[in-house]
Amino acid sequence: MVESSLVATETHNALTASESLVRDDGSYAPYEYWMSLWGLRELYAYGLDLLGDLYGRDVLDCGCGRGHVSVMLAKRGARVTAFDTSEGELATAEGLARANGVQIKFICEPFEELSLQDESFDLLFGTFVLHHVDLARACQQIKRVLKPGGRAVFVENSALNPLLMAARTHICGRFGVARYGDDHEHPLTPSDIAVIREAFPNACHVHFPSLLLFRLLDFYVFKRRSPLLTALLAKLDGVIGQIPTARRYGYLQVIHIGKSA
Numbered sequence: 250m251v252e253s254s255l256v257a258t259e260t261h262n263a264l265t266a267s268e269s270l271v272r273d274d275g276s277y278a279p280y281e282y283w284m285s286l287w288g289l290r291e292l293y294a295y296g297l298d299l300l301g302d303l304y305g306r307d308v309l310d311c312g313c314g315r316g317h318v319s320v321m322l323a324k325r326g327a328r329v330t331a332f333d334t335s336e337g338e339l340a341t342a343e344g345l346a347r348a349n350g351v352q353i354k355f356i357c358e359p360f361e362e363l364s365l366q367d368e369s370f371d372l373l374f375g376t377f378v379l380h381h382v383d384l385a386r387a388c389q390q391i392k393r394v395l396k397p398g399g400r401a402v403f404v405e406n407s408a409l410n411p412l413l414m415a416a417r418t419h420i421c422g423r424f425g426v427a428r429y430g431d432d433h434e435h436p437l438t439p440s441d442i443a444v445i446r447e448a449f450p451n452a453c454h455v456h457f458p459s460l461l462l463f464r465l466l467d468f469y470v471f472k473r474r475s476p477l478l479t480a481l482l483a484k485l486d487g488v489i490g491q492i493p494t495a496r497r498y499g500y501l502q503v504i505h506i507g508k509s510a
């Protein structure tokens with residue numbers, strides 16, 4: 250960890266103070282492109298509303314990556330622990346926490362095998378981690394580390410739209426359309442959600458707060474070449490996203506889990 254911390258310090262020395270700054274709504278300039286493209290700050294806000302007041306609560310950031318969400322949680326007054334399996338990402342996250350003047354305990358462990366104490370967290374938060382893990386085993390860990398009455402919120406991708414999934418399989422990576430991610434991950438399917446529901450009967454609720462659909466077309470196919478088209482497709486997401494049923498067919502979802510008291 251010592252070596253990777255040095256790398257993190259160098260990375261953060263290379264960033265200006267304003268580029269290292271994470272605001273308490275999660276804004277973080279180096280990710281701004283993705284956050285605005287995907288409407289992520291709105292989803293963080295939605296997830297944070299579900300979690301409620303964080304001040305003085307013990308909060309676990311699951312699969313924290315480079316840590317901007319961990320820092321956001323700490324800036325809201327939570328006592329934050331964060332884990333990930335990537336030492337490199339954790340080193341960057343440590344640097345980010347330092348640059349933002351917040352204390353966060355980072356640990357390098359897999360979701361499926363956490364060494365954290367039983368019933369040690371009031372709240373769990375995670376962004377785009379569940380689709381990387383063995384869900385049944387991760388759910389056992391969520392249940393174990395949450396205090397009775399604790400809650401967990403995950404911002405995740407979704408496989409509910411068959412057209413999006415067909416495009417992901419047959420178009421991404423071909424015809425000049427970029428492919429992101431690796432072969433070990435897949436957007437969460439209804440059967441994945443069923444695994445979570447089985448672990449938390451009657452206490453797992455899936456929310457679709459916004460629609461991310463036409464903006465993906467703009468990003469992958471039209472490559473955001475025309476500002477007018479970008480604005481139009483973003484507007485389409487906004488207008489069609491007013492229809493609750495339509496929002497189910499976007500690419501993002503928020504999963505809210507409770508552990509009985």
Ligand SMILES: C[S@@+](CC[C@H](N)C(=O)[O-])C[C@H]1O[C@@H](n2cnc3c(N)ncnc32)[C@H](O)[C@@H]1O
Nearest residue numbers: 312313314333334335359360376377378381382
């Ligand atoms: C898509 S990234 C999301 C990172 C961060 N939450 C964010 O929103 O920027 C997924 C993260 O999950 C981590 N990860 C993958 N498998 C994991 C596992 N089994 N346990 C813990 N973390 C894992 C990866 O190292 C990566 O940092």
